[in-house]
Amino acid sequence: MPDNPATYLTLLQSGQWFSHLPPALRAALLDKARLLRLEPGQRLFCRGDPPCGLYAVLEGMMRVGAVGRDGKEALLTLVEAPYWFGEISLFDGQPRTHDAYAEGPTRLLQVPQAALLELLEREPGYWRDFALLMSQKLRLTFIALEQMSLLPAAQRLAQRLLLMAEGYGEIGPRQTLHLAQEQLALMLGLSRQTTNQILKELQVRGVVRLTYGEIEIADLAGLRQAAEAG
Template sequence: MIELLKRVPLFADMTDDQLNIVFSITSRHEFAAQTVLFKQGDPGNTFYIIIRGSVKVFTSNKEGQQKILDVFQAGDCFGELALIDGKPRSATAESLEETVLLTVTNESFHLLLRAHYDIAKKVMVQLCSRLRATNVDVYDLTFLDPSARIVKNIVRNAQLHGRRVGDKIVICSEFDRNSMSGLAGVDLLVLDEVLRELEHQRILTLGRKEYTLDVTKLYQSSYVG
């Protein structure tokens, strides 16, 4: 599990000894598909690390319409703010498939931080990095056009979960249109129009169980300024 913890941004700069200390306060849980882990407004008291499976995080209005904020996969983490302030959840999290998670409660995490200032300092640095990344997302939604937001999120997903094969990146999962439209802040009609153009230019190839991004063709296209 130490190798898994090394992939968690919050713990990225920690030594093996520090990671062993963190691992000592984790618990392992298994969830069936479509299990709600927490709802928007619930008390925030747990941090999650995905061992296997995937989880979507979203908000919804009174009519039940969802706005997907992110989709997390193996090696990703979410809910870290609960470790710090314990305030109510700002979104809902639901497993998309059978999912195995490591969890850390804020109570045990606070005890760890009090005992290990070196770990506390590294956590603060990583939280600052996440805040800067959020500022970039706000900028994107404000200033980038829909097609640019879609392409940027496809590239981001490829970098996080893809496998490089020559000039291409292969992502070994079915392309999730609903999640991608939510992440880019566009409706499905706009997403499908952009996808058709990406496929026409052979920048993106969609398969049944995987999709491929041609990096060379992307950087030769008008999508990259």
């Protein structure tokens, strides 16, 4: 595909956040953006790195999380097209809070930090649009924390699959999740064995179909029922 950010306009407009921006802000972001290509496993940034701007996934997937001193990984999320991420450091100017690596061959749009701050200096009203991007993720974080504390593993897993199937409210419903069982286990803080057992039970009930590296949602209503009832 041509290396021109504007060629990705249709893809980006399929996302709720970008599609609801003022036309002038959409144009400004594309005008200041540049394209990046990452190889599988390549680092975009690490925890503690200085702010480097705002990103949108155009192709592929980004893995966002952290690795503890004991080598144990905490996987927060897998970021797919047309999601935007990296906005926290835009607000506070502080170092990156987590690591971001390409899960496979990935293409990103980057709007550099300096260009964003210059834009916001000229048009301070746009701060609200970026705040909406961050507040949506903050809302999902609070939901995940509540689920971790209060819900049994099976219901928690069903609710996470439902959120992903419904595009986290950013894109329309999708039937196939490009998600390995190990990744799902890491996101939920569950063992691989427990995750596999719950998924197999959902498969027996006809709610999901399991294939290598993917989870197909066969019965969205059934998944919603599992998420609500446990």
